[in-house]
Amino acid sequence: MGIEIRKAVPDDAFAACDVLRRSIAECCVADHRNDPDLLKAWLGNKTPQNVASWFVSPANYVLIAERDGVVVGVALLTQAGKLSLCYVLPEALYSGVGKALLQGVEAQARAWGVSVLRLNSTLTASNFYERNGYILAGKEMSCYGLECDFFWKKLNASDACDPAPRKRFCNCSAQ
Template identity: 60%
Template sequence: MSLEIRIAAPEDAFAACTVLRRSITECCVADHKDDPAILGAWLGNKTPQTVASWFESPTNYSLVALKDGAVIGVSLLTGAGKLALCYLLPEARGLGAGKAMLAKVEETACNWGVKAVQLHSTATGEEFFASQGYVRSGHVRSPYGVDTIFFWKQLDRGAAPDTSQRKRFCNCNSA
């Protein structure tokens, strides 16, 4: 098996769209519960044209994972440090492609000066992100009707938090 992680190109959009749609439909049943309204809303923007536009955006860092030359995974990091996509084909789970994409995303985020990566995970992906050092920080309802888990991961582990620039919201401790 040959596994490769590389920057996504617009030509990868059709295959990446297939990954997204199959992963959501087949792997995230616990999240969408086969509800046609939720699935329709969640899959609504997962078209090759939209995915190609995400890949072309200069503010996004998009990756595809390939096994023997075929796209099996897709991830996307926004310039704000949000992991907006991290999906695999059902048969590609457990091969290490998710971990490999996540490592490249985190490396890029560090190079951009991003202090922490954040994401909204499905229940299906929750244990994966927790096992990669992401911290659960509450629940958020997605626009398409799925309860998600908000995760974040600090990337600048060696730096102490800078508290000198924090705004004071009241004068109660100013004495």
């Protein structure tokens, strides 16, 4: 069936929390390597109460993906232009849910006037972001001790780099 993308409401917090926790635990094994301390740190703030508070913060824009009335994905964009969350249930991987969420937050970022979106990606999701036009800019450590890939993407077509070569001004005299 189809995917519905909509703005999150506080009543979605329990289902969204389940998406976050299952996605991290089941899909990101390459990242946490079943290390109980790392997993505990990563999941520590993924509680329904915290998730609900993220939904109502005026600095955040949160989207929910539903399929057949079931929450299968969640994405969170901050007004500072950071994609803080983009997770889908294991059974929803490779079905267009993540891409639909990403397109939704990119549209909101543009509406806010954000020209560059940035994010820290897990190893598990890095290829997804590359496939969707994000540029890998290096490694960073997350607050819970996980090495992440730092990505960015220029959102406004008018700001995109011109692929045509430009003449550079040179102050030397070539004779």
